[in-house]
Amino acid sequence: MRILLLGGNGQVGYELHRSLAPLGEMTVTTRNGVLPDGGACEVLDMYAPETFAAVLDRVMPDVVVNATAHTAVDRAEDEPELAFLANAEAPAELARLCAMRGATLVHYSTDYVFDGSGVGPYREDDRTAPLGVYGASKLAGEQHIQASGASHLILRTAWVYATRGNNFLRTMLRLGGERDELRVVADQRGGPTPAWLIADVTAQILAGGIRASGVRHLVAEGETTWHGFAEAIFEEACARGLIARSPRVVPIRTDEYPTRARRPAYSVLETCLLQVEYNLVLPDWRAALATTLAR
Ligand SMILES: NC(=O)C1=CN([C@@H]2O[C@H](COP(=O)(O)OP(=O)(O)OC[C@H]3O[C@@H](n4cnc5c(N)ncnc54)[C@H](OP(=O)(O)O)[C@@H]3O)[C@@H](O)[C@H]2O)C=CC1
Numbered sequence: 001m002r003i004l005l006l007g008g009n010g011q012v013g014y015e016l017h018r019s020l021a022p023l024g025e026m027t028v029t030t031r032n033g034v035l036p037d038g039g040a041c042e043v044l045d046m047y048a049p050e051t052f053a054a055v056l057d058r059v060m061p062d063v064v065v066n067a068t069a070h071t072a073v074d075r076a077e078d079e080p081e082l083a084f085l086a087n088a089e090a091p092a093e094l095a096r097l098c099a100m101r102g103a104t105l106v107h108y109s110t111d112y113v114f115d116g117s118g119v120g121p122y123r124e125d126d127r128t129a130p131l132g133v134y135g136a137s138k139l140a141g142e143q144h145i146q147a148s149g150a151s152h153l154i155l156r157t158a159w160v161y162a163t164r165g166n167n168f169l170r171t172m173l174r175l176g177g178e179r180d181e182l183r184v185v186a187d188q189r190g191g192p193t194p195a196w197l198i199a200d201v202t203a204q205i206l207a208g209g210i211r212a213s214g215v216r217h218l219v220a221e222g223e224t225t226w227h228g229f230a231e232a233i234f235e236e237a238c239a240r241g242l243i244a245r246s247p248r249v250v251p252i253r254t255d256e257y258p259t260r261a262r263r264p265a266y267s268v269l270e271t272c273l274l275q276v277e278y279n280l281v282l283p284d285w286r287a288a289l290a291t292t293l294a295r
């Protein structure tokens with residue numbers, strides 16, 4: 001299998017580079033042609049979709065895995081054109097090129113396509129209604145891919161973290177080292193999901209073959225709030241001797257932590273479809289956090 005992996009510098013892209021390597025011949029791209037270890041790779045800029053055809057002609061992939069995205073949720077509110085270019089128009093062009101070449105596109109989307117008014121875990125076909133530019137641009141990306149005619153798999157995930165990159169886990173550990181007390185919202189519920197899990201499941205799916213095109217939910221099991229996640233981070237990090245002491249983590253309401261973008265109050269994703277279709281057992285979010293820190 002010839003794989004073209006886009007975004008080898010991101011949290012998920014970095015883990016995919018590891019997990020997809022055994023599946024075949026892999027070409028990795030980053031925005032600047034440099035991998036996290038300093039090595040060279042192909043250049044691919046999501047802001048320049050007109051350059052994609054040349055890369056696909058050179059690599060001739062069977063599968064394109066797109067781990068790039070404009071993921072700065074608050075900044076997206078101030079630069080919607082860039083968010084839509086990277087998250088909607090670029091994926092649309094990728095899907096168009098994949099359809100023409102008979103290649104499969106694997107793409108990632110987000111729980112922020114929902115408005116958070118749900119009362120139970122969201123299923124794949126539940127009504128979408130993003131609250132902000134990031135979610136709206138990701139939803140547009142999903143829709144372009146689904147309309148393209150390309151064989152595809154869109155994996156919606158949520159609250160992604162890793163021991164590298166920009167994410168809530170690293171923000172908490174950094175702030176916890178600087179302050180005695182952190183104030184964290186306790187009225188937004190979701191499913192923290194480590195990048196390694198997304199990458200491992202993607203590899204498992206590709207190894208066995210994609211069963212059907214469409215959207216599937218991929219998150220760790222269970223649910224918590226950002227406050228619950230923060231407390232668990234400090235408990236696990238302390239237990240493993242990664243930090244000497246924990247700050248006090250004070251639960252607050254969303255309106256006490258104003259941000260540029262609105263975020264869904266509830267964005268837990270139902271994963272039954274994916275687990276049954278691919279015979280998977282997804283770990284609980286808390287166990288997945290412990291595994292991440294143990295690594
Ligand atoms: N992070 C999260 O909490 C969640 C993420 N997702 C989705 O999962 C996928 C992976 O996200 P994640 O790994 O967390 O994101 P990261 O922000 O860690 O990585 C995104 C990658 O996209 C690259 N990128 C951004 N703009 C461009 C561009 N113009 N040209 C080329 N590359 C670009 C970045 O490159 P550079 O390093 O050069 O900036 C970076 O490597 C995305 O589709 C995201 O929407 C879904 C739910 C939650």
Ligand SMILES: Cc1cn([C@H]2C[C@H](O)[C@@H](COP(=O)(O)OP(=O)(O)O[C@H]3O[C@@H](C)C(=O)[C@@H](O)[C@H]3O)O2)c(=O)[nH]c1=O
Binds near residue numbers: 071168
């Ligand atoms: C740093 C911090 C954040 N918060 C809140 C703000 C926000 O409501 C919540 C999460 O903050 P962040 O900005 O880290 O996370 P955010 O950028 O909203 O994370 C999202 O990223 C995109 C890419 C996704 O697709 C989503 O699934 C989700 O993971 O925690 C606090 O309450 N206290 C704090 O000290």
